[in-house]
Amino acid sequence: MKYQNDLAFARQLDEQDPLRDFRNRFLLPQHNGEDAVYLCGNSLGLQPASAQQYLADQLANWKNLAVEGWFQGNDPWLNYHKSLTGSIARIVGAQENEVAVMNSLTVNLHLLMVSFYKPDNKRFKIIMEGGAFPSDQYAMESQVRFHGYDPKDAIIEIFPREGELTLSTEDILNVIDQNKNELALVLFGGINYYTGQFFDLKAITDAAHEAGAYAGFDLAHAAGNVSVQLHDWGVDFACWCSYKYMNSGPGGISGIFVHEKHFTDKELNRFAGWWGYRRDKQFLMAPGFDPEVGAAGWQVSTAPILLLALFKASMAIFDDAGGLDVLRKKSLRLTAYLEFLIHEINKQQEEEVYSIITPADPAARGCQLSVVCKRNARVIFNYLSQNGVIGDWREPDVIRLSPVPLYNTFEDVYKAARLMADALKAI
Template sequence: MNYQNDLAFARRQDEQDSLKNFRSRFLIPQHNGEDAVYLCGNSLGLQPVSAQQYLADQLNTWKNLAVEGWFQGDDPWLDYHKSITGSIAGLVGAQENEVTIMNSLTVNLHLLMVSFYKPDNKRFKILMEGGAFPSDQYAMESQVRFHGLDPKDTIIEIFPRDGEVTLRTEDILKTIDENKEELALVLFGGINYYTGQFFDLKAITDATHAAGAYAGFDLAHAAGNVPLQLHDWGADFACWCSYKYMNSGPGGISGIFVHEKHFADKELNRFAGWWGYRRDKQFLMAPGFDPEVGAAGWQISTSPIPLLALFKASMAIFDDAGGLDTLRQKSIHLTGYLEFLIQGINKEQGEVIYKIITPADPVARGCQLSVVCKRNAKAIFNYLAQNGVIGDWREPDVIRLSPVPLYNTFEDVYQAARLMADALKAV
């Protein structure tokens, strides 16, 4: 696309956008009586207009049927979660029985590590990205200590080369190979929360398996954002939150993926609960845990129907939009337009004031651009917020901006960049 730094250009792109009507299916925050420029879907997705009705429907079922809601009504609660798994499987590139919805992200990360982190005298090390989101760091540290090991001797963090901000795939693969005799698990984020780098998950999975270890991924910033093919890539497991690009509401329910090759493996440990028991015999209340086949066998507790209802509202929108293949094309153009406009500001200034640290290659990123502000960073962020641009601040000097294809427009991106230019004069 030949971008232009012009409002008329942005509006033409919006008018020609085949997805333009989906914006009206979300509630946009207001600023001075007008739609704010919301570029923070990387942190919390917007509320679907339909969310209130989906939630009200289940509250009405509770009111009218009470406990019988588990078995009666239009959407009996006993299998309510299954009405969403097909949509989610499509977004992460999985077979439907390889995914389920449960708990929250870090809880699921712990539960999956119970199954897939089994250190012994030979293989006990975990490889992760340096600078991963703190929850991942804390989870791995505590899992290692639970097994009586020292994180300093067990967890290998790989950082970018000196003078670089993002990781090179070749360095990741080399580190896996160098530690192949001791590796038990490689656990990476799909997209780094700080830089916005989308890792080559297939290459990481292949190298990990060649080293004889398990490959798992935290897809908090990837699910609903970038195309994933977890089944075909052969990833052993993955988990994600749903409240960012999947728009399920603050603290919304999480999801997991377990590859079908592990379904019959009786050697995998797991923490069991009644909700994960095989469904055809669940109400016999028999002793001894016999898991449901598939990822559903990792479930523990009863599904929280209100959270599932909110999630289902968003998944219906994804289904209507045609899934990520369609959304991805718009996403590439939106984020590319933001990059083009930011580079134009730097050119006008005669120096790089706004340094984009997210990879320039669209294959290596999703919606998000992470921008280092080299002058008055916090004041610029505050100026943007005061003028209706909602982004995300990360210490010490990074603004994260994420144009989401379901509800953001080219005009949103244009206005955000215009205010970024204005901010250099105003603060």
């Protein structure tokens, strides 16, 4: 498509957008009595307008049924979590019994590493991307130390080549091959939180398996954002948060994926809890853990119904929109339009003031563009905030902007870019 740097053009795209009415199903923050330009779905998704009702319904069940709410009412709590697995499975490209909704992201990462990081004297190394989100780094360091290894010896971080900002798939695969005799696990983010790079998960998975290692992914910035096919790609495990692109609320419920090929592997360790016990005998309260078949067997603690209710409100919107493939088509156009407008700003300057470090290849990114500001970066970010553009800041000079297809418009993108241009004149 040939884009135009024009408000009328942006509004024309919105008129043609088959998803345009879904914006009305979310509550946008206000700025001077108008909707703010919210481009921070990579950090926290907006509240569905229906969230209060979904939550109120379960509060009413608690009020009216008390403990009987586990077994009575329209949505008995005992199986409430199962009502989400179909939607989640479609989002991450899984079979329904390969996903479970549970806990929070880093808790799930630890629980899955109990199963899939099994170091021995020969294989003990983990490969990860350099510059991963700190929580992943801390989790891996603590797991390595727990097993008696020094992170300096056991963890291999892959960084971009000198002078480059993102990782080469070729380099990732080469490092995996070079360490194949000592490698236990490859654990990457699906999308790097800082650069916005979407990694080739299938290629990484295939290389890990060729090396005799497991492949797992933290999909915090990928789930609900880009299309993934975890089952078909043979990924061993994955986990994600749901409060970013899946709008479950601050600190919302997380989820896991475990490939069905591991369901009957009794050699896998796991930390067990009653909620993961096989459902047909759960209330016999018998000693000895006998897990439920599927990812549900990795559950530990009782499902938090109020958090699940908030998540369910958002999943209903995803389902009504037609799923992630439909959303992704709009997402590609929104992000490409923002990219075009930023390039237009640079053409008016004597230098490239706004440098996009996110890959230019649409297949190698999601919604997010990470923009290096080469002139008065923090001042520009503050100017945007003061004028109703909500993005987020990463030291020392990066602004992350993420137009989300469910609730962002082409006019939002146009307004944000216009203010980025205005900021250069105002400072």
